[in-house]
Amino acid sequence: MVNYKLNRDFFVISNSDVSESAPYPETVLEGLTDSGLAMARSEITSWPDYRATPLVSLDGLARQLDVNTISYKDEGWRFGLQSFKPLGGAYAVLRVIQRELHASSGQLFSSTEILAGSNKERVLGVTVCAGTDGNHGRSVAWGSRMFGCRCVIYINQAVSSGRESAIASYGAEVRRVPGSFDDAVRAAKETAREEGWHVVPDTASGGSITSSADVMQGYALLAEEIVEQLSNAEPPTHLFIQAGVGGLAAAVCGQLWQAYGLARPFTVIVEPHSAGCWYESFKAGKEVVVEGELDSLMAGLACGEISPHAWPILRKGAHGAMTIPDEAAAQTMKRLSMGVDGDQPIVGGESGVAGLAGLILASQSSEARSLLKLEKNSRIVVVGSEGDTDPETYTKITGRSGKEVRQQAIEGN
Ligand SMILES: Cc1ncc(COP(=O)(O)O)c(C=O)c1O
Known part of the structure; x- marks a missing residue:
């Protein structure tokens, strides 16, 4: 194990513990x-307005970082919710309803049938509940x-009023x-048990192994x-992919492993300094809980x-982990919003850009480049x-609204 404070x-x-030369281990x-x-x-592809989100080439930034290509999957365009989360939370809500029906x-009803109003009364009698830092709750509510x-959605004190009203x-x-994201998750779990509701967490420790597995499967x-x-x-x-509880990172890492087999990408998890539970777990070789306030500008990763x-x-799938400061996320949001060296301007939110922020930091250090095998011909x-899931914070950080940045992108810089 190599552990650098670079x-x-x-x-x-x-x-x-990474498995570098094995096919995707289905049994595990x-x-x-x-x-x-x-x-x-x-x-999910049958839901109204489904379309694949864009994969944008950031050639100007790739030149600056001295790598071959950077492909940015822009989840700011997902179902009008500005994050990848509906693929998980809303899909898990559907699965709860399907199981109830x-x-x-004794019948399995599809999304199309449920959307057409079959079993409307019985669906109305179902209550789902989740603890969230914002985006998951928004997707479960949606x-x-x-x-x-x-x-019913539980949030903790640090969640901004903008995110609260988006859920409502x-x-x-x-x-x-009161407390942290983990406290909101616990409150949702306990209330759901008392009330006989269905808890739809984005982590198995949130009280439903089945729903949290559905969430991750949807992300894939x-x-x-x-x-x-x-x-x-x-x-x-x-x-390079950011992690909170790790559902997104695991789904993407696992799916790319299945798709590319032994040629799968070198995978780096990125977290805020204040909430490095993956970093600490890799360090210890076992699951570690990070205590404390966990506060971060990257609210979804706290x-x-x-x-x-x-x-x-x-x-088995990740090759390494990084923790980064909040300023790195803020600088990356700004950089993306302006478009580097001819790149299309992109609206990226605080948690959304963390993986890219990690790449930018790592690419500037020769030790990190060597540890993470980053080279001139790397395709990342x-x-x-x-996107701007918290529009007020976005504007404060970048100096422009998400709407203005999107408009500039449409007009071609
Ligand atoms: C925008 C965003 N990115 C990444 C994540 C991290 O996802 P996970 O908790 O599955 O690791 C979250 C979680 O809320 C998020 O809101």
């Missing part, structure tokens, strides 16, 4: 399967409104509790889109406990997991 700005560590990693993906694909009728069930705008009841569709979008290009050599579903995939994929 400079004041970031930490990087290699994962000594049963959370993500071909049949699970087929089901998620068939449902199956239990009472899915609940789309499919017609009731929704989908008709969910929002309850604020995003990775399948990337593989299709790169089908005429050489496979990527690197994936989690102290890794997801038990994500652990078997990333323990990053997942821009959110």
Whole structure:
């Protein structure tokens, strides 16, 4: 194991348990399967307004960082919710409803049938509940409104009022509790148990192994889109991806592993300094909980406990982890919004740009380049997991609204 504090700005560590020369181990990693993906694909692609989000080439930035290509998967365009989260939370809501209807009728109803109003009364009697730092709750609320069930969302004190009202705008009841993201997750789990509701967490420790597995399986569709979008290009050599509980990172890492086999990309997990639970877990070789305030500008990544579903995939699948300061995320948001050296301007939110921020920092250090095998011919994929999900914060950081930046992109710089 190599553990460097490379400079004041970031930490990087290699994962000594990584499986470098083995095919995707289906038996261990049963959370993500071909049949699970087929089901998620068939449902999610049938929802109104589904389309694959863009994979944008950042050639100007690649030149600056002295790598070959950077492909930025822009989840700011997902279902009008500005983040990748509906692929998971809303899909898990659908699966709860499908299971409820199956239990009472013996039939499996598709999204299309449920959206057409079949079993409307029975769906109305279902209540789903989730603890969130913002985006997951928004996607669970959005899915609940789309499919017609009731929704209660728990948030902690640090979640901005902008994020709170975005959740409430989908008709969910929002309850604020003291403490961190993990406390909101616990409150949702306990209330759901007391009330007989369905908890839909984005981590298995949130009280439902089934729903948290559905969440991760839904995210894998995003990775399948990337593989299709790169089908005429050489496979990527690197994936830099941000993690909170690790569901997104595990889904993308696992899906790319299935798609590319032994040629899969070198995978680096990126977290805020204050919430490096993956970094600490790789360091210890076991699941570690990070305590404390966990506060970060990267609100979606401010989690102290890794997801038990994500652990078997990333323990074997990730090659390393980094922690980065909040300023790196803010600078990357600004840089993206302006478009580097002819690149299209992109709206990337605080948590959404963390993987790219990690790449930018690592590429400037010769030790990190060597540890992470970054070279002139590296082809890197990053997942821009959110746009301006908190418009006020976005404007404060970049000096322009997301709308203005998008307009500039449409007009061609
Ligand atoms: C924008 C964004 N990116 C990344 C993540 C991290 O996802 P996960 O908690 O599955 O690691 C989150 C989680 O809320 C998020 O909101």
